[in-house]
Amino acid sequence: MKPLYLDYAATTPCAPEVADVITRCLTADGNFANPASRSHRFGWQAEQAVEQARRQVADMLGADPREIVWTSGATESNNLAIKGRVEYLRQQNPDAPLHIITSAIEHKAVLDTVAWLERWHQVSVTRLAPDADGLIHPEQVADALQSDTCLVSLMAVNNELGTMTDIPAIAALLKSHDAILHVDAAQAIGKMPVDVRAWDVDLLSVSAHKFYGPKGVGALYVRREPQIRIAAQMHGGGHERGMRSGTLATHQLAGMGEAARLVTEQVEQDQARIGALRDQLWQGLQALGEVYLNGHGTQRCANHLNVSFAGVDGEILLASLAKVAVSSGSACNSESVEPSYVLKAIGRSDDLAHAGLRMTLGRYTSSADVENALAEITRVVTLLRRQ
Structure with missing residues (x-):
């Protein structure tokens, strides 16, 4: 892939x-x-x-x-x-x-x-x-x-x-x-x-x-x-x-x-398509179970999906997703990895804040990209939860 x-x-x-x-x-x-x-x-x-x-x-x-x-x-x-x-x-x-x-x-x-x-x-x-x-x-x-x-x-x-x-x-x-x-x-x-x-x-x-x-x-x-x-x-x-x-x-x-x-010409068309892809991604991730949406369900822009995966280590999860470019809000310093201050501010535990991933889609994301990302994330999360 x-x-x-x-x-x-x-x-x-x-x-x-x-x-x-x-x-x-x-x-x-x-x-x-x-x-x-x-x-x-x-x-x-x-x-x-x-x-x-x-x-x-x-x-x-x-x-x-x-x-x-x-x-x-x-x-x-x-x-x-x-x-x-x-x-x-x-x-x-x-x-x-x-x-x-x-x-x-x-x-x-x-x-x-x-x-x-x-x-x-x-x-x-x-x-x-x-x-x-x-x-x-x-x-x-x-x-x-x-x-x-x-x-x-x-x-x-x-x-x-x-x-x-x-x-x-x-x-x-x-x-x-x-x-x-x-x-x-x-x-x-x-x-x-x-x-x-x-x-x-x-x-x-x-x-x-x-x-x-x-x-x-x-x-x-x-x-x-x-x-x-x-x-x-x-x-x-x-x-x-x-x-x-x-x-x-x-x-x-x-x-x-x-x-x-x-942007002036395409923003509404882009967001309708991207929003549908974002929903496709979220629906697929929910099949994993114990996946938590971070942020309001509807009062958010079409591109963003931020979720936390229970039962996995956030650092290992991010490192294991080498084939899918996503991001974490965690901040590194010389001694430890601090959980995202944004996820902590909305009440997430340290474990769920550490295991939070931001996935953002754009103009060049396709439905096939979403399906391939779902397959890889599912494989990695399932593997990590078995360990």
């Missing part, structure tokens, strides 16, 4: 159309120039490609192109949004108390950022606990709001569970508060329609390699009306309207734009 890729939440392959666009921006006979070189035709053409990509990403999000700030990916976007907002407010009033609301199951790019602000910049943080289904509810945000809350940062789709947060409801309750809303949408793009106007968000992070674009490039949506102000975290040239300096990578941005165009 050839190796199967069921780890689309970690990264996606570039779509062939995207790879073609990228290639045409690399060599001397292509569109290779610096978009900031405005004194010659080569630079103008590169700038045109970058601005076309900006329009394509904006169209995917229902935004104005002027609201798209290029970054190196969602991690930088999250840092720019959270640190940038806090630093801007500190510049206005250095002594004002600041409070951030986030959740205990955010990506580390958010959790580590707010922890840094908490430790070194006197920002207080409330980390909302998920329910047993991995959901964060708007009522929790309402209860946690304080007079000095400046930012709420919550992901649209959880990267381990695939559970979805009701972002529009949270945005609605913030209407009467000064706090702004940042959304990490890295796992949402390509898996569901994302509309920043309908969601009414202020800041939103995007990563190209999560939706069949290139690695190393992303964007931050920054609302213009009413205008959201953030302080730059990278300086040196004042690019991106002063919010993010650095020479723009024409090939990556053009590729991201093409990936965004494809």
Whole structure:
């Protein structure tokens, strides 16, 4: 059996159309120039490609192109949004108390950022606990709001569970508060329609390699009306309207734009097909018995399936599935393997958290791939349970 890729939440392959666009921006006979070189035709053409990509990403999000700030990916976007907002407010009033609301199951790019602000910049943080289904509810945000809350940062789709947060409801309750809303949408793009106007968000992070674009490039949506102000975290040239300096990578941005165009055209069709494959996989796994679904049964995106297998060692299970690329939320350190903090947060025991696997499907997954994965997982789990 050839190796199967069921780890689309970690990264996606570039779509062939995207790879073609990228290639045409690399060599001397292509569109290779610096978009900031405005004194010659080569630079103008590169700038045109970058601005076309900006329009394509904006169209995917229902935004104005002027609201798209290029970054190196969602991690930088999250840092720019959270640190940038806090630093801007500190510049206005250095002594004002600041409070951030986030959740205990955010990506580390958010959790580590707010922890840094908490430790070194006197920002207080409330980390909302998920329910047993991995959901964060708007009522929790309402209860946690304080007079000095400046930012709420919550992901649209959880990267381990695939559970979805009701972002529009949270945005609605913030209407009467000064706090702004940042959304990490890295796992949402390509898996569901994302509309920043309908969601009414202020800041939103995007990563190209999560939706069949290139690695190393992303964007931050920054609302213009009413205008959201953030302080730059990278300086040196004042690019991106002063919010993010650095020479723009024409090939990556053009590729991201093409990936965004494809998402805009295909997202609903893709998700209907992928959701059916995900259900096929889950139904087959249930035949093994003592297999537990992690996360809400329906309030989750079509791509994700996170399950725990009772009666098996998680490390051995993952190592034994060499022919099926899946992932575990467990984190390694020098002495031990810690269970997934997300699975622990929803109440899973250490054993079930260790034995949790995230299987994520994508645009190039077939029904035959699912059947082959089921056969291999069934073989491995059955063997391990006999030992």
